[in-house]
Amino acid sequence: MLTAFMENFTFSGEVNVEIACRNATRYVVLHASRVAVEKVQLAEDRAFGAVPVAGFFLYPQTQVLVVVLNRTLDAQRNYNLKIIYNALIENELLGFFRSSYVLHGERRFLGVTQFSPTHARKAFPCFDEPIYKATFKISIKHQATYLSLSNMPVETSVFEEDGWVTDHFSQTPLMSTYYLAWAICNFTYRETTTKSGVVVRLYARPDAIRRGSGDYALHITKRLIEFYEDYFKVPYSLPKLDLLAVPKHPYAAMENWGLSIFVEQRILLDPSVSSISYLLDVTMVIVHEICHQWFGDLVTPVWWEDVWLKEGFAHYFEFVGTDYLYPGWNMEKQRFLTDVLHEVMLLDGLASSHPVSQEVLQATDIDRVFDWIAYKKGAALIRMLANFMGHSVFQRGLQDYLTIHKYGNAARNDLWNTLSEALKRNGKYVNIQEVMDQWTLQMGYPVITILGNTTAENRIIITQQHFIYDISAKTKALKLQNNSYLWQIPLTIVVGNRSHVSSEAIIWVSNKSEHHRITYLDKGSWLLGNINQTGYFRVNYDLRNWRLLIDQLIRNHEVLSVSNRAGLIDDAFSLARAGYLPQNIPLEIIRYLSEEKDFLPWHAASRALYPLDKLLDRMENYNIFNEYILKQVATTYIKLGWPKNNFNGSLVQASYQHEELRREVIMLACSFGNKHCHQQASTLISDWISSNRNRIPLNVRDIVYCTGVSLLDEDVWEFIWMKFHSTTAVSEKKILLEALTCSDDRNLLNRLLNLSLNSEVVLDQDAIDVIIHVARNPHGRDLAWKFFRDKWKILNTRYGEALFMNSKLISGVTEFLNTEGELKELKNFMKNYDGVAAASFSRAVETVEANVRWKMLYQDELFQW
Numbered sequence: 001m002l003t004a005f006m007e008n009f010t011f012s013g014e015v016n017v018e019i020a021c022r023n024a025t026r027y028v029v030l031h032a033s034r035v036a037v038e039k040v041q042l043a044e045d046r047a048f049g050a051v052p053v054a055g056f057f058l059y060p061q062t063q064v065l066v067v068v069l070n071r072t073l074d075a076q077r078n079y080n081l082k083i084i085y086n087a088l089i090e091n092e093l094l095g096f097f098r099s100s101y102v103l104h105g106e107r108r109f110l111g112v113t114q115f116s117p118t119h120a121r122k123a124f125p126c127f128d129e130p131i132y133k134a135t136f137k138i139s140i141k142h143q144a145t146y147l148s149l150s151n152m153p154v155e156t157s158v159f160e161e162d163g164w165v166t167d168h169f170s171q172t173p174l175m176s177t178y179y180l181a182w183a184i185c186n187f188t189y190r191e192t193t194t195k196s197g198v199v200v201r202l203y204a205r206p207d208a209i210r211r212g213s214g215d216y217a218l219h220i221t222k223r224l225i226e227f228y229e230d231y232f233k234v235p236y237s238l239p240k241l242d243l244l245a246v247p248k249h250p251y252a253a254m255e256n257w258g259l260s261i262f263v264e265q266r267i268l269l270d271p272s273v274s275s276i277s278y279l280l281d282v283t284m285v286i287v288h289e290i291c292h293q294w295f296g297d298l299v300t301p302v303w304w305e306d307v308w309l310k311e312g313f314a315h316y317f318e319f320v321g322t323d324y325l326y327p328g329w330n331m332e333k334q335r336f337l338t339d340v341l342h343e344v345m346l347l348d349g350l351a352s353s354h355p356v357s358q359e360v361l362q363a364t365d366i367d368r369v370f371d372w373i374a375y376k377k378g379a380a381l382i383r384m385l386a387n388f389m390g391h392s393v394f395q396r397g398l399q400d401y402l403t404i405h406k407y408g409n410a411a412r413n414d415l416w417n418t419l420s421e422a423l424k425r426n427g428k429y430v431n432i433q434e435v436m437d438q439w440t441l442q443m444g445y446p447v448i449t450i451l452g453n454t455t456a457e458n459r460i461i462i463t464q465q466h467f468i469y470d471i472s473a474k475t476k477a478l479k480l481q482n483n484s485y486l487w488q489i490p491l492t493i494v495v496g497n498r499s500h501v502s503s504e505a506i507i508w509v510s511n512k513s514e515h516h517r518i519t520y521l522d523k524g525s526w527l528l529g530n531i532n533q534t535g536y537f538r539v540n541y542d543l544r545n546w547r548l549l550i551d552q553l554i555r556n557h558e559v560l561s562v563s564n565r566a567g568l569i570d571d572a573f574s575l576a577r578a579g580y581l582p583q584n585i586p587l588e589i590i591r592y593l594s595e596e597k598d599f600l601p602w603h604a605a606s607r608a609l610y611p612l613d614k615l616l617d618r619m620e621n622y623n624i625f626n627e628y629i630l631k632q633v634a635t636t637y638i639k640l641g642w643p644k645n646n647f648n649g650s651l652v653q654a655s656y657q658h659e660e661l662r663r664e665v666i667m668l669a670c671s672f673g674n675k676h677c678h679q680q681a682s683t684l685i686s687d688w689i690s691s692n693r694n695r696i697p698l699n700v701r702d703i704v705y706c707t708g709v710s711l712l713d714e715d716v717w718e719f720i721w722m723k724f725h726s727t728t729a730v731s732e733k734k735i736l737l738e739a740l741t742c743s744d745d746r747n748l749l750n751r752l753l754n755l756s757l758n759s760e761v762v763l764d765q766d767a768i769d770v771i772i773h774v775a776r777n778p779h780g781r782d783l784a785w786k787f788f789r790d791k792w793k794i795l796n797t798r799y800g801e802a803l804f805m806n807s808k809l810i811s812g813v814t815e816f817l818n819t820e821g822e823l824k825e826l827k828n829f830m831k832n833y834d835g836v837a838a839a840s841f842s843r844a845v846e847t848v849e850a851n852v853r854w855k856m857l858y859q860d861e862l863f864q865w
Contacts, residue, residue, distance in 0.1 A: 002139070018080055097113070112246050146185060152258060217245075241259075243286075308378035349445075350470075447580065470849060495521050526549050599660045634674070663700055685705070754787075768799065
């Protein structure tokens with residue numbers, strides 16, 4: 001039972017817990033942190049009278065409350081524990097915290113919770129670990145001007161004389177503490193009902209609801225619940241699902257059962273000002289959180305070392321669920337590669353990486369298991385598994401897993417066993433646990449090298465080794481030296497020549513080196529491994545095969561599928577970056593792009609060129625590289641041109657690939673300095689300023705804003721700054737703020753950095769993006785790096801406990817540092833620092849060392865070519 005005092009941001013609470021005593025004890029220990037406990041009582045159930053409490057104390061080191069009793073509790077009996085306490089509704093991002101917004105010129109407040117992973121203990125004393133599932137009956141007393149929400153619907157509301165009301169919520173099913181939730185706010189809502197009768201509501205600021213900004217999210221949520229009920233064959237288990245859009249939140253969203261909470265810019269969508277990429281962002285966050293209602297809430301990991309199970313699944317399903325909503329978009333087959341696979345393989349190619357399953361021994365270890373390795377590598381491994389099992393067998397396995405474990409907890413081996421069973425029923429015998437253990441308990445991934453045999457035509461040698469970007473880091477990292485990592489790798493292969501491609505064969509590679517016979521392989525044929533990049537590994541070939549593949553791309557690239565083209569591009573850039581391949585191979589591959597009409601290979605190339613560009617953008621020879629890229633982009637840029645003004649929402653479906661391709665090419669053209677692109681952007685911005693009507697096409701607004709700010713004078717910066725303050729659409733606010741970081745003027749960049757820490761001006765979660773974007777700007781890289789070091793104490797206090805935020809910030813300001821001097825600065829800065837972010841800092845050092853080493857070894861070779 002809570003009573004919330006919104007005028008002074010405090011609350012008082014009373015917790016009653018029924019506990020079963022397993023072994024005789026004189027202590028009761030449960031989690032509590034930052035709460036002031038006033039009184040503790042313990043009674044045997046059924047009126048057996050009180051058990052005298054000798055005392056109680058909080059033990060902050062392990063975040064527990066210890067209750068000391070005067071006599072021993074008996075084993076095998078139940079007791080009632082009652083705790084009366086009070087605490088603050090904090091002005092931060094975790095536990096029970098407050099946030100605010102402005103409506104009709106007045107500031108309004110709301111209280112909301114974020115308990116995952118270990119912050120329920122800040123809101124009430126409880127057994128705050130996922131295995132302790134219980135039912136919860138929550139009551140909230142608040143002023144009648146507010147409404148309250150929780151996981152379950154309100155059962156009864158009791159109105160009191162003095163303008164207060166108490167809402168009693170229905171009892172929850174068995175659940176863990178981390179996805180319990182409540183909120184107190186003055187929001188309004190819109191609602192809809194699914195086929196099976198689940199009531200879905202979206203709550204947000206009254207002005208956002210009035211504008212219809214929540215309608216898109218509400219509409220797809222209804223469809224997604226129906227999709228998952230059908231896919232998993234397990235009904236959604238609560239009577240309702242509320243989506244709550246809040247102004248301030250540490251994460252994009254949180255999957256609280258029946259009350260999922262989203263930060264506004266990941267759920268509110270104003271159709272008149274939103275680009276396709278923003279629509280996609282919103283869609284995928286919703287798909288992810290709704291998947292969690294099954295994977296995470298209904299079936300919960302036993303312990304945090306397997307958090308990647310729930311996160312990897314929800315992340316993989318972002319693509320599957322979006323494919324259901326937009327069948328033409330090919331998310332799982334295509335976009336997954338650039339947005340998940342290529343991105344996480346960058347991180348996981350570091351010697352400072354870690355396995356997806358990490359041991360968690362104490363509360364402070366928990367935060368570090370929530371990182372991109374857990375989410376993205378988890379998703380990539382699940383995609384590999386779904387592909388080698390076959391999607392329908394995989395789906396049946398998941399249905400069994402959810403049915404067996406619902407309302408309970410499960411560990412990774414429970415999933416592997418269920419999936420092995422599903423395969424067995426299909427007449428296939430694979431020990432999934434044995435295969436998956438190598439992928440989840442070892443860090444990193446293999447690079448497979450396929451070498452043709454010069455003497456015998458159809459023989460090849462396949463080897464595997466642990467792929468590391470910086471070979472010298474491998475020798476330094478002790479944990480890697482004595483480990484000869486091996487994986488069981490499902491390698492799919494095709495053989496082709498100019499006129500014909502063989503059907504796919506699969507080879508399970510499990511040794512360091514193996515000899516295989518391949519039919520159809522002759523002098524003029526090329527080999528391609530890891531078809532459509534379904535496997536989590538890279539493939540390298542002998543130079544003869546690379547040349548044949550490049551030749552094939554230039555003569556007729558459509559012989560290779562879209563995903564294969566994108567995969568080849570990314571592998572080639574990464575292999576060259578790590579020194580496995582000459583630097584010219586990836587640059588030769590992208591010569592075929594002038595003929596490429598599909599979005600994905602362009603996207604892969606653009607993402608692979610980006611870090612290379614950042615390594616070179618402060619060099620005097622930079623323009624040689626710059627000119628080469630512009631030459632590759634020019635033909636397609638001229639062919640596609642600029643989008644006409646805004647399309648209405650119905651066009652989105654058909655033109656997604658085309659519009660995204662056009663956007664990608666304009667982005668490359670403008671950022672590498674194509675004259676026409678620069679002119680176009682300047683004209684569009686000047687037109688907006690002089691007419692005060694924004695006619696810039698939605699899908700390229702961010703590019704135009706950024707380019708305009710970098711080319712034009714301070715007046716444009718001031719204009720964008722003014723628009724940032726006056727606009728109410730969250731998607732527009734975000735891109736206006738990022739555009740301000742594009743300036744070439746160091747004074748403006750410094751001014752922006754200093755303003756970013758003012759919470760009245762820039763939302764807490766957006767300040768990080770400002771600093772990172774300034775660091776990506778070659779004119780601001782050293783400014784952001786200095787600002788980060790000067791303000792580290794403030795930044796660390798603000799974001800230190802919020803997962804992701806700190807590591808995102810640290811990698812964002814350091815990943816493109818690449819001189820000996822900057823490396824020294826980073827090492828010196830780290831000397832005085834030791835704390836939760838230590839892992840992020842050691843990744844940063846390894847990345848900068850690899851940057852410095854790459855420049856020393858390969859930069860000249862690249863410019864030479």
